[in-house]
Amino acid sequence: MDGNAPMTGKCPVMHGGQTSNGNSVTSWWPNALNLDILHQHDTKVQPFGPTFNYREELEKLDVEALKQDLRDLMKDSQDWWPADWGSYVGMFARVAWHAAGSYRLADGRGGGGTGNQRFAPLNSWPDNVNTDKGRRLLWPIKKKYGNKISWADLMILSGTIAYEVAGLKTFGFAFGREDIWHPEKDVYWGAEKEWLAPSDNRYDDVTKPSTMENPLAAVQMGLIYVNPEGVNGQPDPMATAAQVRETFARMAMDDEETAALTAGGHTIGKCHGNGDAANLSADPEAADVEYQGIGWMNTKGRSVGRDQVVSGIEGAWTKNPTQWDMGWFDMLFGHEWELKKSPAGAWQWEPVDIKEEDMPVDVEDPSIRRMPIMTDADMAMKVDPAYNAICQKFMADPEYFADTFARAWFKLTHRDMGPKARFFGPDVPQEDLIWMDPIPEGTTGYDVAGLKAAIAASGLTVADMVNTAWDSARTYRGSDMRGGANGARIRLAPQKDWEGNEPERLARVLSVLEPLAEQFGASVADTIVLAGSVGVEMAAKAAGHDIEVPFAPGRGDATAEQTDEDSFEPLEPIHDGYRNWLKKDYIVSAEEMMLDRTQLLGLTAHEMTVLVGGMRAMGTNYGGTKHGVFTDREGALTTDFFVNLTDMANTWHPIGDGTYEIRDRQTGETKWTASRVDLVFGSNSVLRAYAEVYAQDDGTEPFLKAFVDAWTKVMNADRFDLKA
Template sequence: MTSGKTTQDWWPDQLDVEILDQNARPVDPYGDDFDYAEAFESLDFDEVKADIEDVLTDSQGWWPADYNHYGPLIIRMTWHQAGTYRVTDGRGGTSGGTQRFAPVSSWPDNANLDKARRLLEPVKMKYGRKLSWADLLVLAGNVAMESMGFETFGFGGGREDAYEPNKAADWGPEEEMLEDKRHDDDGNIDGPFAADHMGLIYVNPEGPGGKPDPLESAKYVRQSFDRMAMNDEETVALCAGGHTFGKVHGADSDENLGAEPEAAPIENQGLGWENEYGEGKGADTITSGIEGPWTQSPTSWDMEYVDLLLDYEWEPHKGPGGAWQWQPKDEDVHGSAEPAHDATESATPMMLTTDVALKRDPDYREVLERFQENPMEFGISFARAWYKLIHRDMGPTSRLLGPEVPDEEMLWQDPIPEVDFELIDDEQAAQLKEDILAADLSVTELVKTAWAAASTYRDSDKRGGVNGARIRLEPHKSWEVNELEQLETVLDTLEGIQEEFNAAQSDGTRVSLADLIVLAGNAGVEQAAANAGYDVEVPFEPGRTDASQDQTDVESFQALNPDADGFRNYYTDDAYKGPEEMLVDKADLLNLDAPETTALLGGLRSIGANYDGSELGVFTDEPEALDNDFFETVLSMDYEWVSTDEENRYKLRDRGTGDIEWEGTRVDLIFGANSRLRSLSHVYGANDGEEKLVTDFVQAWSKVMQNDRFDLE
């Protein structure tokens, strides 16, 4: 029995707009009215943790626990869920509990983590909707560490479950698992990826190309962890702390393993990697193909990993699974580790090539030696790095739920000051818009500045947005896409209006620059609509505040600098996909569906909000008017598109006269070429479509302006 091909199978080069459907259609069976935060807060948190701990020490015959404790397995599960995060586009991480779905569920690096999730199923079933899988997969890792003597830094709940795979996450160009087609000639990763190969969380534990070369391995470890926003100290802390617990499994060759969960027989009920070696579990388990514990007591928090790694010499050899691993040269250490199952047996501590890399690399070694001399510092560093790992994609502290949320707000959480002033009312907002329109600023300048601030938002990790007014701070204020001279003029004008307004208030009322930027953009949109003959009011909710430079992680925030923004017809050579694909990617990060994307882009073109004043795609003789000229032109058969010698540039020629009327890019053409986008263009380009365009544009614009207003949820 075979299944038919999908449209994407037949025409793989067709623009895939389907990822935007995830932002439109509800797939959560609990419905839009379900308040997860309220349900989570009703949990008896201590009871939940006690139930998880009971699971950890109740070894099951169908998958026996190493050392009679599932803690190390659960930690690996949590780490591999959180470790998919990459700072480049904010995708991956703990949100949604997407380790339950393909392809992540069936990556080779996640072998046998299906068992970890299955062990936790009774806890999930007990608490139902109050405890999401996404929160459970993370909380279980914390409980596992605490049960083995480690004091974690904290836990914040609030992750809602996904009920389908993350279709927007590009996991790589490879066609087979463990392939590598993502590095350039210098060994640097191209694209948004953080993992080194398809199907890995980080890098090959045997070493680059499967060769036990620690120094070369260190280069790839540093690159991968840097793309997870981890510095050298955090990298060493995470590796050393995580490898203090548990063991790896390579009792024999992975040729004994059956299919991964997504390809396993239906009778396996979602479990994969059936093992034909010995009993297929316990001491005969095969996971990574590497065999042995890192330390002598793998279920206790201690300094053994650091001490063993630094105090002994290690040499490479191939273990029973046929993979490269490292053993201590000192034979006194052989047989010194606690056995995982049979008390009559003995085990020898081992290291991965990536572990030895921490010792051989001078900068990593310096951190290791400091940790060895200061065990308390090691514990604190690991606790904080682990907390960052499992919360990196959750956004500001205000989104975190539960009794264990730390009081401290970390720099990587992009802190924003709380409102400590009276907010402006509707009348004052209206007066401020009049003042803005009376200033020497164009509609286009107002709209472009607000878009430049708000469009940094990424729904993937809840970073960016206009709140905080970081567009006036480094690095945001120096990005080429913002047209620096124009941006400086607009911000100087708005700051003058802000200063004058705030000085005139005697009752504690203030307007933040962040609120004023949004007001200015709204005023520009309203004026553009008026120029087209429509009277509209763009919704506005005050309450944003202004962050300081000290509250901004410059290096980390730089990742939000766009290589492409189709809404502004901006595209650079650094973009890792074509212009139209980058538009869809940007729209997805802004949480826009296909109609919202269409209305926004067409409206912004008519207003003339392109980067650097470009006329590409501005198919109107009257810019700064919110009309449907863009769609009328894209759909018209009076013209034909002609490619040029310039990449991503096309001319629009009048079929009758042969004259060139307009110029555009692939982003403009796609709204006539792609069948789905053309169908939406019909809606807005019709004779009766302009008013709907204005209405839909205002709604989509407001959504972008308020994406980061978590206080309004």
């Protein structure tokens, strides 16, 4: 202690550093590479311990009792948050919809698969107003069933049960979503610094929705889809139709699914805008402690019933907002509509002429009739020719509409769960849907050792084998569990033609591996991965080390008929730091893009480090370039990348186009060339710390073990049968 420091008035705790007001390392050095995304869901934040297995807990769940409790909840209005018309079906359809609706196809992030609606920013998005009340209504059920049901599963199930209670025959439901335990703060939701900022900055041209910045899907910060009042809040149903089409396509929906979801989603429930939004308290994340995580309370009113402000639009879409019927179509196509303002000042469409008996009743007093409404997105279904034609088809065949909606709802709420192997429970549909990326069951009863020997004798190089296995597996996304080596879709369109897969080299390697797979009765998927293992073992042997790469047979081979080519296009790599490749120059740095891919692969910073170093030494760069190949033993699995990167006998010099020369400090002779991705492992303090571990004289053994472990992790990333 400093004996001269005055103690009076001093608080003995650090101020600000543990709250949002604190200055982090990245705020001091904003251009530093932030590796936090690679450790987004550290096991230390999980409260159950390392032995917890959610699938085992699910097996203890009384599913029928849980479903009955949810059915009862739909009709059990609570005094603290009364149900509209005495029913919560609209509330829970919205909770589930808004949990699932943040999913985006471009990178697979978002969606309801992790329970992330509990945390910021999603718990406080303007579009999610009052979903906090839905989660509190679910709390007694969550409390009762405990760890046998995740929040993620419970929220999505509540929406499905809501539709069943309303009268819809649903398509099915799958358990299996595991909760996260802290915010996914590193997910990019947009660059805006304020909620609902004009969407212009998300587009090259806001009148051309396809120019929206990738990987974004929602049109404004804080929305899951489009602005219900119109583009930037200006009503124009045709312009809104274009945004709806692009946004839903970015969330993996076609026009028919989009129209069905719009109509079916607005068949139950209502919009709330009967008051002044300025009177609402702060959102949940900003509210003070006495609010206990409840936000958006009306400080000058009751906050409940007819006295709510959510979207700002006020009214129901149908005459019977708690029933599944064709009421949305009857209302939209049975009337002419005009623009009006809600009590909260929001734009909404109201019928020009409607009989009182065709209007919905007040949410609290059934003796009062209220004006129905449509949003700009609803009107888009009427004015857009393609959407209108689909709606006409639905109106002519209500059973077809109900089935189409049920399937679209199932897709919406399960799209981010990955393949059917991850689905659990009595209501999992038997039908294999193409968006699930189905893969036939593989075989394990072949001669693995014989196939391995045949691959080794095939004449393929280390780079041939390692690159093909890597390119097949690197498509995996832990965000929505798509991609990966299982299925061997690298041999099918569109993957076989992707520039990043070097089509000519790929075709040559497959021409060798496919006959071997047939000869030994193995899948091509297994053979590709096994070849990668052979390549790694040969490279280690060339460095003087005998290692064995673990291999688990059992992958299957998907067919072209089981592959939705369009939905696989977003998985195309446009960069690969592991193979030192960029399709073109981007605004985002190569090293930042490598972090994004690494996180999707489920790898940590040290796993990324060891894989890059090993792959450089083996000479696996795209096109055979020599950037980062800091060795005179190319093809051997050595630690030379790290040894020479950290050697102070070298200097480093930019030569333009993102490339560098490594020169001898004494002679000035150029020894190697490098990319930014190579040099970041020496310049970033965290990555350098890892690199130094493997550059040490005793670094070879830990390097080989770490490389094999990381390699195997990538090859098995999509083997959910091994993780059950």
